[in-house]
């Protein structure tokens with residue numbers, strides 16, 4: 001496992017983690033080629049808090065899947081920590097996802113037959129962390145998101161906001177370079193949503209790199225930098241702070 | 242590290258199997274029945290085979306048995322009031338065998354006479370067997386007490402006898418037979434030894450039918466064997482025997498020897514020797530008044546039959562195991578599509594394809610091994626009941642346990658591989674979107 005390049009990922013000299021060069025993604029639907037992302041150029045630096053906005057179908061989730069190495073670009077270059085992602089094989093992509101990327105989904109995506117602690121342990125298990133170490137770390141993370149007293153509960157016994165907090169704890173398990181969140185508050189009431197945003201703010205303050213998709217202007221205000229997608233292109237981008 | 246991963250994966254497997262207890266149990270039933278039937282079938286097959294082998298082995302696998310039979314043309318000789326029939330093996334035959342066959346170890350000529358034996362006021366029917374001191378070398382009977390016939394007895398035509406345990410029990414009850422005299426015909430013979438009774442040898446279906454006929458003919462006719470030196474028998478009983486047959490009246494038969502048993506030094510010599518004996522007999526006997534039996538040949542024939550028997554039984558059982566395997570595959574495919582989302586999550590969290598394969602394969606293997614172990618348990622109890630209530634011998638070999646365990650493992654891998662492979666190759670994005 002140690003021979004994977006995933007272990008050696010690091011920031012380039014100018015502090016950029018992620019570089020897109022004319023990145024394209026298209027789907028072949030029968031004879032028609034559906035271009036979802038068109039020549040995206042993007043640089044994300046360590047400690048950035050990026051909000052991705054845009055109308056439905058503009059390609060936000062597609063972009064996030066590419067960043068998270070769940071998908072491969074059709075064209076263009078994607079450098080993550082100085083490595084060309086398109087040259088990596090499936091095992092290496094898996095390792096990068098597990099080690100350097102933390103996912104937070106709109107629908108939480110916890111594993112229903114595992115309890116809170118076990119859910120948080122899943123990414124550590126795939127990185128080969130020892131049983132004891134991963135237990136200790138999982139408990140720490142659960143406490144950090146305010147669920148120290150719920151560690152043995154199943155997801156079905158938790159509220160939506162609590163489930164999303166577990167998901168955030170899980171995304172932090174391997175201390176990743178980037179945290180990717182696709183509408184993390186989309187399924188939550190406003191109070192739970194605010195809790196989640198507070199946690200994200202806290203992570204930003206701790207120096208984590210965050211990329212968050214949202215439809216909500218108020219949420220986007222929390223970020224340091226916003227980009228707006230339209231029809232597969234970056235329409236606008238600006239800095240909030 | 243590897244151990245921890247395996248432990249963790251197995252724990253996870255047990256957990257999700259436990260979550261669907263009924264489904265897992267029903268699926269495992271296919272394997273349980275499959276494995277149980279493989280073991281039970283092989284045990285029954287093996288039992289039957291060993292039984293047959295043991296019966297044939299009693300005849301002696303190095304022996305060639307030449308028997309006197311009444312030639313077919315003589316059986317239909319009618320019309321005459323009285324006739325003299327002379328047929329069968331002769332002392333000359335025995336001598337010829339000795340001279341013409343290289344590698345022959347032992348030749349035992351046997352003369353049998355049905356007679357009655359007396360001790361005090363008790364009388365039982367016996368078969369008097371005139372034989373030679375080295376008779377025991379070709380026969381499964383053992384000396385239990387005293388001694389067998391000796392060369393001295395042969396040379397001087399001693400009036401001594403060796404009786405088997407059945408005769409001893411019938412005739413002497415609680416007395417020590419050694420040194421006592423039994424009366425056969427008008428002569429007294431001193432008992433010098435006791436041997437174990439002759440086991441009833443069944444050699445083949447054909448032979449079985451013949452034996453049944455023969456034993457019907459002399460139903461209750463003989464209570465056991467009395468062994469007397471061949472020379473003494475020749476002297477005392479002569480070679481004539483009178484048969485009263487139905488309407489045609491009395492038949493006088495002259496038969497010198499009922500049986501010649503030839504024992505060779507090793508198994509390779511059995512068939513060539515049989516051929517030589519055949520040639521010798523054909524040359525000197527005008528009628529086919531003899532029959533050659535080769536236990537080794539019967540043994541090989543029985544082995545062939547048993548092998549076919551085992552293959553048939555085994556295939557039936559294997560088919561049921563196959564059906565069980567298909568059942569497992571079916572359920573695993575259902576499980577995989579049910580857990581598509583979980584697979585997507587795990588992939589997003591860093592699971593490699595082989596981690597997913599390992600997870601689902603270990604679930605299948607758990608199921609098949611649990612089924613295999615239970616199957617072995619039932620497979621071992623079924624033969625027990627068959628032996629007890631069906632009165633059939635069964636033998637459970639370690640081989641069959643290993644085989645069925647191996648097969649259930651192989652079934653697990655073979656039928657678990659495809660669902661696991663399918664799970665691993667699902668597109669993570671699609672799986673995450675799956676509801």
Ligand SMILES: Nc1ncnc2c1ncn2[C@@H]1O[C@H](COP(=O)(O)OP(=O)(O)OP(=O)(O)O)[C@@H](O)[C@H]1O
Nearest residue numbers: 027029034036054055056057058059060061062063
């Ligand atoms: N596997 C696929 N095959 C074909 N087309 C696809 C596929 N996945 C996504 N698309 C198309 O790509 C486009 C962008 O989808 P995407 O999910 O990125 O939109 P989005 O910006 O996340 O929208 P929303 O805000 O509704 O989540 C859509 O038009 C969609 O139909």
Ligand SMILES: [Mg+2]
Nearest residue numbers: 060061062182
């Ligand atoms: Mg989306």
